[in-house]
Amino acid sequence: MDSNLIEMRHMVKVYPPSVLALDDVSVEFRRGEIHSIVGENGAGKSTLMKVLYGLTHANSGEIWFKGKPVSFREPGEAIRAGIGMVHQEIVLIPEYTVWENIVLGVEPVNWLGKLDRRRARELVRQKIDEFQFNLDPDARVEEISVAARQKVEILTLLYRNVEVLILDEPTAVLTPQEIPQLFAELTRLRDGGHTILFISHRLEEVLELSDRITVMRKGKKVDTVDAASTNRQELARMMVGREVIFTTRRKPQTPGDPVLQVEHLTLREDHGRVRLDNLNFEVREGEIVGVAGVEGNGQFELVNTLMGIQRPTSGRILVRGRDITHCDILERRRMISFVPQDRGKMGASLTASVWENAIMTHHRLNPNLSGWRGILLNTRYAQQFTRQLIDAFSVVVSSPRATFRTLSGGNQQKVIVGRELMLQSDFVLLDQPTRGLDVGSMEYIHDQILRIRAEGRAVLMISADLEEIFLLSDRILVLYRGQLVGDLPVEQTTPQEVGALMLGGHRTSP
Amino acid sequence: MKQKVLNALIGILVALLLGAVLLVLQGYNPLETYQALFQFSLFGYYPFATTLRNAVPLVLPGLSAAIAFASGVVNLGQPGQLVMGALFATVGGLYLDLPPALMIPVLALLAMLGGMIWAGIAALLRRFFDMSEFIVTLMLNMIADYFTAWAITEPFKDPSAFSPMTPQIAASGWLPKWGEFNSMILFMFAAVLVSWFVFSRWKAGYEWRITGQNALFARLGGCDINRNFVSVMLMTGALAGLAGGLVVMGSTHRFIRGLGANYAWDGVMIAIVANNGILATFLYGLFFSAIQTGALGMELITSVPNEISQVLQAVLVLVIVASREYLNTLVEQLSARRRAREART
Numbered sequence: 001m002d003s004n005l006i007e008m009r010h011m012v013k014v015y016p017p018s019v020l021a022l023d024d025v026s027v028e029f030r031r032g033e034i035h036s037i038v039g040e041n042g043a044g045k046s047t048l049m050k051v052l053y054g055l056t057h058a059n060s061g062e063i064w065f066k067g068k069p070v071s072f073r074e075p076g077e078a079i080r081a082g083i084g085m086v087h088q089e090i091v092l093i094p095e096y097t098v099w100e101n102i103v104l105g106v107e108p109v110n111w112l113g114k115l116d117r118r119r120a121r122e123l124v125r126q127k128i129d130e131f132q133f134n135l136d137p138d139a140r141v142e143e144i145s146v147a148a149r150q151k152v153e154i155l156t157l158l159y160r161n162v163e164v165l166i167l168d169e170p171t172a173v174l175t176p177q178e179i180p181q182l183f184a185e186l187t188r189l190r191d192g193g194h195t196i197l198f199i200s201h202r203l204e205e206v207l208e209l210s211d212r213i214t215v216m217r218k219g220k221k222v223d224t225v226d227a228a229s230t231n232r233q234e235l236a237r238m239m240v241g242r243e244v245i246f247t248t249r250r251k252p253q254t255p256g257d258p259v260l261q262v263e264h265l266t267l268r269e270d271h272g273r274v275r276l277d278n279l280n281f282e283v284r285e286g287e288i289v290g291v292a293g294v295e296g297n298g299q300f301e302l303v304n305t306l307m308g309i310q311r312p313t314s315g316r317i318l319v320r321g322r323d324i325t326h327c328d329i330l331e332r333r334r335m336i337s338f339v340p341q342d343r344g345k346m347g348a349s350l351t352a353s354v355w356e357n358a359i360m361t362h363h364r365l366n367p368n369l370s371g372w373r374g375i376l377l378n379t380r381y382a383q384q385f386t387r388q389l390i391d392a393f394s395v396v397v398s399s400p401r402a403t404f405r406t407l408s409g410g411n412q413q414k415v416i417v418g419r420e421l422m423l424q425s426d427f428v429l430l431d432q433p434t435r436g437l438d439v440g441s442m443e444y445i446h447d448q449i450l451r452i453r454a455e456g457r458a459v460l461m462i463s464a465d466l467e468e469i470f471l472l473s474d475r476i477l478v479l480y481r482g483q484l485v486g487d488l489p490v491e492q493t494t495p496q497e498v499g500a501l502m503l504g505g506h507r508t509s510p
Numbered sequence: 511m512k513q514k515v516l517n518a519l520i521g522i523l524v525a526l527l528l529g530a531v532l533l534v535l536q537g538y539n540p541l542e543t544y545q546a547l548f549q550f551s552l553f554g555y556y557p558f559a560t561t562l563r564n565a566v567p568l569v570l571p572g573l574s575a576a577i578a579f580a581s582g583v584v585n586l587g588q589p590g591q592l593v594m595g596a597l598f599a600t601v602g603g604l605y606l607d608l609p610p611a612l613m614i615p616v617l618a619l620l621a622m623l624g625g626m627i628w629a630g631i632a633a634l635l636r637r638f639f640d641m642s643e644f645i646v647t648l649m650l651n652m653i654a655d656y657f658t659a660w661a662i663t664e665p666f667k668d669p670s671a672f673s674p675m676t677p678q679i680a681a682s683g684w685l686p687k688w689g690e691f692n693s694m695i696l697f698m699f700a701a702v703l704v705s706w707f708v709f710s711r712w713k714a715g716y717e718w719r720i721t722g723q724n725a726l727f728a729r730l731g732g733c734d735i736n737r738n739f740v741s742v743m744l745m746t747g748a749l750a751g752l753a754g755g756l757v758v759m760g761s762t763h764r765f766i767r768g769l770g771a772n773y774a775w776d777g778v779m780i781a782i783v784a785n786n787g788i789l790a791t792f793l794y795g796l797f798f799s800a801i802q803t804g805a806l807g808m809e810l811i812t813s814v815p816n817e818i819s820q821v822l823q824a825v826l827v828l829v830i831v832a833s834r835e836y837l838n839t840l841v842e843q844l845s846a847r848r849r850a851r852e853a854r855t
Contacts, residue, residue: 014850016842023853059850307730330732338730349724356720360731363713370713377713 004064005031005195006052006083006164011061013047021047022058023219029164034186034196036206036227039216039239040438041409045199048216049166052197053085054078084157085166090149090173094142098135099124102156127159131192133185146294147178151185158189165189166197171205175294176466176499183209201239201439203232215239240439250450250472256285259427259458265315267301267482275301276312277482283427283458288449290473290490291462292498298482299462303340303431306460308332319427333361337420339413341432341462347416348404355386355400358419365423393418394444410441417445421452428452430461434468446472466495478502514790517837521830522797528829529822533814543814550807551800559690561796561803566698566760567592569795570753571777573705573788574746580709580786581718581742582725587632587647588750588774590654591625595751597658598624599758600765601666603679613682618697618755625751626744628654633743637736643743655770662765675766685760694760701749706788708745718742750774779823783830798823 006029013022021044029035037045050056052063054072063070065081072078075085092101103120110116124137133151141149150170157165167186171179186196186209200206206213207227215222215238222238260283267276276298283289293299304310306317308329317325319335340346348357359382363369369385371378386400393414397407404412417433430449434442449472453459463469469476470490478486478501486493486501530540551561571588578585599621608616632646663674670677685693709715721728721735729735757769780798784790805819 010854012850012853014846014853016839016846018845018849020849020853059847060854309730328734329729330734333732340730345724346726346730349720349727351723352720356716359716360720360727363716364732371711375713376711377716379711 003030004028005066007062007064008048008052009062009064011048011051011058011063013044013051013056013058015047020219022051022061025061025216025219025221027214027221027224029195029197030212031195032190032193033211034190034198034209036198036200036210036213037216038199038201038203038206038213038235040201040440041436042218042438043216043239044219045216046168049085049168049197049199052078053083053166055085079157079160079162082161082163083166084160084162084164086150086153086157086168086170088168088172090146090153092141092149092152095140097138097140098144098152099137101141101152102127102137102159104156106160124155124159127155131155131158131185132188145178146173147175147182150174150182154185163193164195164197166199168199169201170198171200171202172464173295175502176495177503179205203235203239207232207235217241236439250288250474251454253286253453253474255287255474256456258282258284259320260460261316261318261321262306263316263318265302265305265317266313267305267310268313275482276305279315279484281477281484281487283460285426285458286453286456287474288453288459288461288472290469290476291460291479292466292469292476292486292502293479294502295464297479297502299431299479301482302479303429303462306332306429307336307338330364333423334365335425335427337423337425337428339417339420339428339430339433341435343409343412343416348412350403350405352404353401354390354395354397354404354407354415355382357404358382358386358389358400358415360419361423362419389415389418389422392422393448410437410444413437413441413445417448421448426457428457428459430459430463432463433461435464442468466498469498470495480504513838513841514787517834518790518794518830520837521833522826524833525822525826525829528825529818532821532825533818536814538812538814543808543812543818546808546812546814547801547804547819549804550810551804556690557803557807559692561800562695562698563692563760564803565796565799566694567753567757567771567773568776568780568799569698569792570701570756571750571774572780572784572791572795573701573777574749574753575778575781576784576786576788576791577705577709577718577749578742578746579781580722581738582722583739583742583746584642584644585629585632585647585743585746586644586778587629587650587747588753588777589770590647590651591628591747591750592754592774593654593658593770594624594628594754595621596624596754596758596765596769597661598751599683599755600676600679603683603758604666604676607680607682610682610686613680614685614759617679617683617759618752621751621755621758622748623751625747625749625754627747628751629743629747630740633740637740658765659767662767666765668764673767676764678764679758683759684763685756692760694756697752697756701752702788702792705749709788714738714741750777753777776823779827783827785834798826801826 009026011022011025015021025048037048039045051058054074054077070081099121102124108116108119108123121137128135128137133155135148135151141152154165170182174182190196198209210227212224213227213235214224215235217239262279262281265276265279268274291299301310305312308327312325316323324332344350359369363377368381369378383400390397395411395414397411434445449459461472473490476488476490476493476498477484478498480502533540533543550557552558571592574588599617602617602620606613606616628650632643632650635641635646636643662676666676668675668677687693717728717733717738721733721738725735753773754770758765762769776798780794781791784794801819801822805816808814809816
């Protein structure tokens with residue numbers, strides 16, 4: 001068994017109070033392989049890696065590394081032993097240069113104990129050349145792309161001589177054009193003797209990249225298979241436990257009158273930076289318009305100005321012909337359903353009960369929720385209303401009085417989506433409606449979005465997931481540095497074209 | 511709910527045990543001490559009535575703090591609002607003389623008005639100059655303190671008194687007593703009921719609660735959080751002001767120096783111990799009142815100084831607040847460990 005570099009045996013991990021994240025998982029990783037771990041959200045793949053890396057601790061089980069039992073109390077020990085992890089969120093100091101970030105914590109010093117800048121920079125330069133990473137060591141991190149920052153993270157670990165690299169969904173933040181380059185680099189690292197553990201739920205890329213694949217479902221290991229001897233359908237079935245349909249269920253439909261009209265919308269910040277640059281578009285009845293773009297290119301500001309959190313510098317927003325540019329939020333909520341991207345920050349109060357979350361906004365608009373003279377809240381009707389929502393949107397919950405936090409992510413999102421769709425507004429704004437959801441919940445939310453399209457409502461959906469955008473949208477808008485660089489009917493474009501627009505604002509690949 | 515009661519009981523028990531250790535170390539008999547403490551606060555007609563009466567100026571500022579904190583409003587101006595309420599009621603009682611059925615409500619309303627005005631200043635400063643109510647309410651406490659001190663040494667001074675105080679208010683404004691029970695406790699019960707009703711049955715209360723938990727969510731949901739902020743400030747100011755008015759009308763019958771004592775700060779502390787729950791604030795208010803009341807009697811029959819009540823209070827606050835989170839975590843970790851054991855087999 002000496003080909004196994006790492007063995008994890010009978011790992012059990014329970015997150016308090018009783019979330020069984022790892023249920024007796026045993027898995028082996030061989031030296032010099034790219035081993036992917038796939039599974040839905042909550043399947044336990046990240047937990048398994050965090051346990052290995054010392055970020056969290058298992059309740060029981062053994063980890064063997066290079067033939068010896070190990071147990072890392074904290075990530076520093078894992079890195080010293082030769083295991084490093086790149087997280088989903090990139091943690092670098094934006095104001096520092098690439099080489100400064102890489103040497104931070106293990107700086108080469110001269111005989112006075114001072115940082116030897118020249119040698120540090122030279123060491124980083126050597127590493128960049130050794131691994132052919134195409135990075136400028138003197139660039140400041142805030143000025144380089146997300147893909148380049150990811151490389152800096154990987155190089156930070158390689159600089160510390162790790163043999164095993166764990167990558168947690170590294171492609172989630174990349175555009176389609178950037179992914180092949182990452183894969184080429186990972187393959188090169190593997191050929192140089194590194195072992196790569198790759199967490200993902202995107203089956204296409206897993207099949208393309210990996211030597212072996214471990215599938216997890218609900219905290220259990222389903223199987224470990226050779227990538228060469230499996231396919232997407234089989235992996236999906238193992239992951240979800242049933243057949244999954246990948247193709248769109250969107251039926252052709254002619255859109256009606258415009259519902260949302262955005263005219264010359266511009267948002268300039270106080271210090272002159274332009275966040276939204278003269279946006280013009282409309283969303284019509286029975287139409288889903290997807291907004292694609294790398295995060296931070298104006299999506300956040302677009303949502304904020306539509307919802308009235310930020311005032312645009314100039315331009316107009318009209319819903320059903322009515323200018324709402326200067327309306328307060330409640331006035332907008334009479335016409336707009338809004339599913340925000342962050343459940344805990346904008347979409348709900350985690351510490352409140354399910355019913356208190358379910359009646360938000362309705363409590364102002366639905367007369368049945370009002371008691372005496374509109375002063376009292378009709379709490380009995382609130383319970384009844386919440387039960388209706390729970391039934392209509394298949395929410396799994398013990399009672400409307402349960403604390404919202406105790407619901408799973410998928411069920412939380414169903415409550416939020418249900419609440420917003422039950423407002424019956426003509427215009428629906430969805431900001432990352434399925435972020436962080438498992439496949440089952442995602443399919444369910446997608447069905448609901450298609451249902452309201454069939455009802456003739458207008459939908460504007462912002463998503464970082466191009467697959468989702470292509471699955472649902474009739475038209476795709478592309479945002480790049482606050483500008484609308486594309487307004488494309490979905491039949492006449494490809495993910496490659498949209499990806500190129502997202503990256504550079506023009507259609508040819510860079 | 512059951513969990514909360516259990517946490518509270520465990521907290522109180524642990525605090526009493528720690529207090530007992532301190533007593534033993536000082537060479538006192540803890541059993542005798544506790545027996546005396548509760549004998550002079552709970553068991554008996556006179557002790558119980560006294561405990562209830564003493565609870566009034568603790569529970570009202572406590573409710574004020576609890577509602578403010580639970581709504582995300584950092585109103586720490588209860589001491590200032592309390593003395594302003596007391597001053598308003600006193601001045602009303604000096605210049606008005608109506609039949610008691612009218613006089614008492616008018617003075618109570620004046621007291622609430624005084625607290626509302628004082629809290630309202632902070633609310634307006636926040637609304638129009640974006641000044642944090644945290645610091646403004648604290649500063650206004652100082653101003654209220656010196657302002658009332660001036661008021662009772664200059665314009666409203668009792669010329670016959672040797673120290674700064676006002677004359678007595680008209681007797682029609684005195685709160686009636688039934689035996690040992692002072693009618694000020696009726697105001698306390700009413701305030702608890704009204705606070706609970708507004709906070710859990712009004713639409714406004716719903717919006718306040720949600721805003722306190724997640725203001726951005728409430729705002730995006732269409733709640734007018736600026737208006738709600740002002741309403742919470744005014745309501746909590748009124749509660750603290752009422753406490754001051756009741757002290758004047760029910761016990762001192764005039765504004766004397768140091769009338770506010772530490773009531774308001776004790777109230778804030780009680781709200782924190784009660785985790786900003788309305789009924790919990792009421793119950794803890796009674797409990798803290800029992801300790802303060804019993805300590806005086808305890809001093810009479812044991813040699814334990816009544817300062818021990820402050821030590822007990824401090825230990826109670828620390829233990830209950832610390833154990834609230836700790837017990838929850840402990841329960842969760844124990845159940846996690848049980849679950850892990852099941853998974854292994």
